[in-house]
Amino acid sequence: MTNSTRTITFINRTYPPLRGATGRLLRDLAETMAQDGWKVTIITTGALANVEEHGALTIHRIKAGTAKNIFNYTAILVKMFFKVLALPRTDLIVTMTDPPLLVCVGAVCANLKQSKHINWCQDIYPTLFPMVGLRLPKAIVNFINIFCHAALKRCQKVIVIGRCMGQKLAAQKIEASKIAVIPNWADFETYDEPTASAHGSHDNKPLFMDRDEKFRVLYAGTVGRLHPILTIFEAAERLQRLEKDIEIVFVTDAESQERLAKERAKRSLDNVRLMPLQPNSKLRELMESGDLHLITLLPGAEGLAVPSKIYSALAAARPVIHVGPENGEVARTIRDYNCGVALKHGDAEGLVDTIRAYRHNPELWITAHEGAKKAGKVFTPLQSIKAITKRLTEIADQA
Template sequence: MPERSHAVFLNRVYPPTPGATGALLAELAPALVEQGWRVTILTGPEDGEPRSERRADGVRVERVRAVPFDHQDVWQRALAYALLFPAFLIRALTMPAPDVWVTKTDPPMVKVLGPILARLTGAQALHWAQDLYPEVAAGVGVLPDGGILNGVLRRLSTAALRGHDHVVTVGRCMQERLVAGRGLPEDHVSVVPNWPPSVVEPVPHGENPFRAAHDLDGRFVVMYSGNMGLAHPFDTVLSAAEHLQGLSPEVLFLLVGNGPRKPELKRAVEQRGLSNVRFLPFQPRERLAQSLSAADLHLVTMRPGLKGLVVPSKLYGALGAGRPALFLGPAGSEAARMVRDHDCGTVLPKADGTALADAVRRWHEAPERWADATERARAAVAGARANAVERFDTLLRRVTDANT
């Protein structure tokens, strides 16, 4: 491979714009630069940020003009997504052609641009699948399952996936879904798990200013940290909080982040009179280690029908902070497998509020079990980022070498 082969990543968000997909990319891109790659990020707009810049870490960032993104309004969000496609395509075709285009899954269906750009520029294409669309949209009720639009988008998605030279998934369940459900050849799909943010490390409760600042001392904190979106069921969480409010008043459910369901959740907490549920906004990167370590347990949730379609990235942050996880979701999903394989939490495939409350109490009342699990949680993700960088470097080299 030439010393400075060029990879362009397409993704709607990139720091300082918040978002899990952008945060992961911001950790991978500079590491690839260190491996000898020339890396460009083609991304969406952000107020106050230049349209084009080369950052100190060697990554070039190109921002397109587009409609502002609104998490709360479904139709504005859909319009913002739709208008990104021509913006990305036009900007991409005015840039020097790279050796490989890398599409992600934000906005949904952006993978359709990968084969188009590859054909028009003579480059290769790799897709990095964090989610599978349109199945996710149908799974959360945004699209009617089995409808005409869903069928058209599925065929378009499958054609796009086949048109990429390789596909990277973030979980074994997702790889299985693409091979069995979409008919992709096994050697066309690889698994590269996500990883915790590099700034995340365990911070002992007694040394954590975040706990003191938010009056968490003396509380057993069950934290949900991340997007409060449609893929995550919360009724069970609120029912568990209601169950524990009188039985274990020292247990606090702390919901940290933003998302389209946050206003609804705040109303539900007020209506139920839950004094053991609090909300905090999205936490900046520099406070992430303190925030995630402030928990005693982390909640990771996923709708049962989304097995193989998404892998909650928040699990990796929780484990990176050395905290066990309570996973509410399908038993065969990547998150469930990871928790079970490393014995670093509890998997509750069909939990109701009572079952979740009982699981919380078991962790709260067994400090020795909790201490052992914190060690296993950290070990479960040790070296994950370095492994991911190595795998991406290898796969990108393989894809570009195939074009020489």
């Protein structure tokens, strides 16, 4: 099979301009594959149903709401199923994990269309359901588990984003030969070199207008049930009494900012700054504005989800503090490259001590900075995209 004849369908709820980390990752991969000669089809959602054609890349948007609940997700899954059936067959069908249980839709579609199925696993459902606040009767969860497990076992390949996730699936009797560990990556815009995938306009207005220099601890990204932040606020209370020049900065969506603002007001904190999500043209500046980067993960979620925030921090060569499971991918990466510190959830005192140590010990900061710089050269967009494309090509070319 030649490059020009390879065809692939990707299915995911989000795709730019709709915000979402998985959509951004998919865009980077899909655009690269289209440039490499693949005929790429994207099935995603939007405010209106439409079709966009960009050379070898075609985007089919189904009309869907943005509510993150079981009813909306079920409606999206049904619409995606029928959209796949209505479109011409492709060699490969790749499902991501938004909405949850998309792997099941992919398995049925691949069987009906006689396509090969790959699951690009960003999260493991239904195991994550209770952790994100969705509680279903045990009988229903067991049924979903059986269906999802069967769908995963039928996949030609399961691409996972962390070693802990690969181990979790291997423990569930998914063949080790079917599992490929390929990490996610930071936005292209966080790297120095301009790329063909760069989006957004340039803006010379500085992010921070303060006259006084601050030592900034940056949390940039999702704030949700899987990413608890109370330990950060408890640390902020202590830091406010101890250090006047340390500031914790949250950069997140409007809904999360509202919750964070209430918590900040309740604790009367002057050292917590809230900022909106920034345009892509500002990403490099934003990442470098943090002297330290904060990442959190709910205990028990290791192997089920991997925060992609770490790759943005590493791209900017910034030390990382992880508050969460000690055996998750982020904590392991920190240890592998000596690029920060991993703390247990709830250890506010340890977080305060760590931030102060980096603030007052330049050698400690430089050591972690060098580790982050080294890791940033390993976890690059092109490295991961190349690894995924290689495996998809091998599967497409199999008789």
